[in-house]
Amino acid sequence: MSIRRATFLISLTLAAISIEGKASAEPITITDQGNRVVSLKQPAARIASIPIPMASTIISMDGGTSRLVGMNPTAKSAIVEGILGKIFPEAKDIPSGITAPNFIPNVEELAATNPDLVVQWADYGANIVDPINNAGLTSLLISYGTEQKARGYQAMVATAMGKPERAEMVNGWRAEVEAAMLEKGKAIPVDKRPKVLYLGRALESLSASGNKGNYNAYSIELAGGVSASADVVGQGTTVSPEQIAEWNPDVILLNAFEAKLSISRIHDDPILSLTNAARNNKVYKMPLGGYRWDPPSQESPLSWMWLADLLHPDVFSYDLRAEMKKAYATLYGYQLTDADIDGILWIGMQGDTANYAQFKAK
Known part of the structure; x- marks a missing residue:
């Protein structure tokens, strides 16, 4: 392993420890992958994730489950069937009724999670985004398909939590x-x-x-x-x-x-x-x-x-x-x-x- 790689891994681990619970309280502005400007008065403390891959991304970027308040049922099955259910057993109790399998949000269930931010797909039309916005909730849109898009949405969600350094190091x-x-x-x-x-x-x-x-x-x-x-x-x-x-x-x-x-x-x-x-x-x-x-x-x-x-x-x-x-x-x-x-x-x-x-x- 290269010295650079070893240094990276050490710094990433130390940073994960040092920034735990120390997210900035400053307002946050993000241009999401739907080319929309999303504004948060402070880092999101409660995030609901409708896209399947984002639930585990939120957990990894935050180092825990406390901010994840809702997720896709297919994402939950990955947690239950996989190692995250062992590492974070409390994740099995996070609500997964916030969306149907076609990503159309269940607005009543979604609102009940009281999210500061709802992550949704950017590429499947207004009918899966408008119900979120019409309910007075703040949405952040992500796009799937390439490595660069993945790095982008990982950076966005880390920034939304006030932890941009986390995504910078992982990316x-x-x-x-x-x-x-x-x-x-x-x-x-x-x-x-x-x-x-x-x-x-x-x-x-x-x-x-x-x-x-x-x-x-x-x-x-x-x-x-x-x-x-x-x-x-x-x-x-x-x-x-x-x-x-x-x-x-x-x-x-x-x-x-x-x-x-x-x-x-x-x-x-x-x-x-x-x-x-x-x-x-x-x-x-x-x-x-x-x-x-x-x-x-x-x-x-x-x-x-x-x-x-x-x-x-x-x-x-x-x-x-x-x-x-x-x-x-x-x-x-x-x-x-x-x-x-x-x-x-x-x-x-x-x-x-x-x-x-x-x-x-x-």
Whole structure:
């Protein structure tokens, strides 16, 4: 680990301790990702989050759950099913009835949380934003789809809490890991970059989410792969087993959103089991940590390392378990156990897949 990286991790940990409970009381102005100016008289002490990924982001940027007063039910399922429910058991009691699955707010439930700020999507029309504003609540709009947008909304919510330094350091970690991976990736020839397919849904239907320019394609390319579905139209496009067989991916990544989804979904399918990925035992389920590792989150550098070590262990060679322990101490003030890491990485389900032995406890 570089001296710069070590210094960063130490400073981030110290800053997390030193700023706890010391947010500025000055007025705050933010231009959100809907290009709206949002004004707060003081840092938001009560935040309700309708977008799925923002709940765990708020927890990590604040170092606790005290400001999160409402969240999306799918975000809550990630907490209940994942490690955050163990780290912050009180999060299981935070209301999740503030929104329907289509992100239309339940205004009555939302108002009952008495929020200083409501986070909502910027990209799905006025019908999911206007009810919030019409109820006299202050909204902050975020946009999904790229790494830069993720860094932007993490910075916005940290600023809204009066803790901009927190996002600056976390995003600094992202940028440093990204730069190091891009540099190492230069050594990987084009013909050595495996075709990787990410399936955003795989139980009742199959959807591919690696179209060119989106976050899944970005993370695959960063880790030294090529998105098998780069030419699909739109985010989460429904595909057939025959289409996947035609792509014939070398690696298949299964989403962490479907709790009952396992790698047997691919191996037991009469068509999908014929792909290079299945034949070479390179089907993996995305880890579930403080949030699911498929979309961008505060833990994204860990997901990049995980995938890079799977695709090119000879090029990247991260000590993922050590990196996870450092990151969790910083993000959540929690010391991961080996059993915790085994659960996050699904060691019990996929510990015998290709290249996965490197992630087992030594």
